[in-house]
Amino acid sequence: MKRIFSGVQPTGNLHLGNYLGAIRNWVQLQKDFDCIFCIVDLHALTLPQDPKELRAQTREVTAAYIAAGIDPEHCVIFNQSTVPGHAELAWLLGCLTPLGWLNRMTQFKEKAGKHREEAGLGLYSYPVLMAADILLYKATHVPVGEDQKQHLELARDIAGAFNRRYGVEFFPLPEPQIFGAGTRVMSLRDGTKKMSKSDISDYSRLNMTDDAETIALKIKKAKTDPQPLPATEKEAEARPEADNLLGIYASLAGLDKPAAIARFAGKNFSAFKDELAGVAGDVLGKIGAEMKRLLADPGYIDGVLHRGAARANAIASPILGEIFDIMGLLRP
Ligand code: AMP
Ligand code: TRP
Numbered sequence: 001m002k003r004i005f006s007g008v009q010p011t012g013n014l015h016l017g018n019y020l021g022a023i024r025n026w027v028q029l030q031k032d033f034d035c036i037f038c039i040v041d042l043h044a045l046t047l048p049q050d051p052k053e054l055r056a057q058t059r060e061v062t063a064a065y066i067a068a069g070i071d072p073e074h075c076v077i078f079n080q081s082t083v084p085g086h087a088e089l090a091w092l093l094g095c096l097t098p099l100g101w102l103n104r105m106t107q108f109k110e111k112a113g114k115h116r117e118e119a120g121l122g123l124y125s126y127p128v129l130m131a132a133d134i135l136l137y138k139a140t141h142v143p144v145g146e147d148q149k150q151h152l153e154l155a156r157d158i159a160g161a162f163n164r165r166y167g168v169e170f171f172p173l174p175e176p177q178i179f180g181a182g183t184r185v186m187s188l189r190d191g192t193k194k195m196s197k198s199d200i201s202d203y204s205r206l207n208m209t210d211d212a213e214t215i216a217l218k219i220k221k222a223k224t225d226p227q228p229l230p231a232t233e234k235e236a237e238a239r240p241e242a243d244n245l246l247g248i249y250a251s252l253a254g255l256d257k258p259a260a261i262a263r264f265a266g267k268n269f270s271a272f273k274d275e276l277a278g279v280a281g282d283v284l285g286k287i288g289a290e291m292k293r294l295l296a297d298p299g300y301i302d303g304v305l306h307r308g309a310a311r312a313n314a315i316a317s318p319i320l321g322e323i324f325d326i327m328g329l330l331r332p
Contacts, residue, residue, distance in 0.1 A: 004029055005139035005174075007038035007080070009197075010057035011049070014064050015205040016284065017195040020182025020251045021145025027069040029143055029177070035075040036137055036312060037065055039305075042080045042087065043129060046122040047111070059301045060291070064208050066304070067290035076315075078308030080133065085316040089132035090125070092327060096161050097128050101154060107147070131155035134174050135162075136316045143177035146184040147194060152176045166326050181251040188222040191240025209288045212281030219245075219277045224269045231265035233258060242269075245276060252279040 006026060008018055026037060039061045044054060058079050065077055080086050102108070105127055112119035122129075130151050134142055135158070142152055152174065159171035187193040187204040195205045203218055210218070223241045230236040236243040236257075249272075250260035264272045294301060324331055 002033050003139045004033040004035045004141045005134045005137050006143050007040040008061050009044045010039050010041055010061045011044050011197055012057050013197040014208040015195055017185035020185055023068045025143045030075050037075055037077050039079040046126050062301050063291040063294040067287045072304045076308050076311045077304055078312045079305055082309035083312045083316055085136050085320045086132050089136050090129040093132055093158050094128045097158055127151045127154045131158045135159055135171050138172055139174055140172045141177050142174050146178055181247050181257055186244040191244045212285045215281045216277040219273050228266050228268055229264040229272055236261055249276050252283050
């Protein structure tokens with residue numbers, strides 16, 4: 001059976017990178033896979049969160065999934081902390097994960113920065129919890145943006161380590177699904193930096209809740225260079241801001257990158273930015289409006305999460321039971 005698991009952290013400022021790199025691909029994939037989409041609230045706790053905000057953001061990510069086109073009847077949508085198996089399996093897998101593997105994780109190095117000694121244990125073991133998320137459902141495919149590639153390789157290594165240690169072929173090795181022109185959307189202020197929820201400048205990103213007017217303003221202010229738009233892919237690659245905006249355009253307009261480049265080759269940025277603002281406003285404006293409509297009824301959102309939790313638990317419990325048996329944990 002082909003099963004997808006993926007998730008987003010409820011840490012605010014859902015942006016175009018989350019949409020193009022992850023959520024939009026899920027909408028396509030839901031037809032062909034058994035899908036589980038999680039709001040990873042336990043992962044959010046690896047950095048300080050305000051409890052009230054965390055609850056609100058959990059509902060907001062749920063609304064974003066549904067507004068983007070994920071069908072909550074067909075797919076399982078739930079928040080991670082409602083299924084205790086995630087934390088339990090993270091402990092079990094943590095006992096099989098060498099520190100050396102975790103020491104290689106670049107996200108920890110970026111997030112802990114110079115304050116390594118003060119960083120929390122949770123931030124360090126973040127990728128083990130992520131492996132647990134996936135393996136708890138024996139998921140076979142994981143659609144994510146490019147920045148999660150290293151974490152997924154670790155999840156595969158951990159699955160392999162379990163299978164070898166116990167001489168079983170229990171966990172499938174999960175396949176990353178990183179595809180489309182939006183696997184790595186960059187900041188609107190700096191084409192060498194990833195678009196991110198935590199950038200202090202709101203002008204660095206297009207939020208999924210921005211209206212068309214805000215989107216147009218942010219695109220107008222987006223950093224460019226003084227030359228006309230590039231004529232070839234090679235030329236675009238050497239100009240990070242132009243390359244990023246063309247990638248975003250291609251992705252939103254449903255073109256491939258060479259077609260987008262050909263369309264604007266030699267034109268000036270202002271004409272291009274008007275068109276970009278138009279498509280971005282159309283796509284994100286609709287999703288943002290639908291999110292607002294859904295969020296006006298928190299009872300509906302909580303109902304979706306409640307049913308999702310029951311369905312997720314029903315899949316996870318027997319798998320976790322088998323894992324206990326394989327590992328020799330007595331269940332009297
Ligand atoms: P996060 O915001 O870290 O919870 O990420 C949720 C999903 O969005 C993951 O699949 C990420 O890989 C994806 N993602 C986050 N930022 C970007 C970006 N700038 N470009 C493409 N995908 C992204
Ligand atoms: N670490 C992912 C991110 O920040 C979110 C995540 C947690 C995830 N668990 C997962 C993604 C399992 C895919 C599968 O983007």
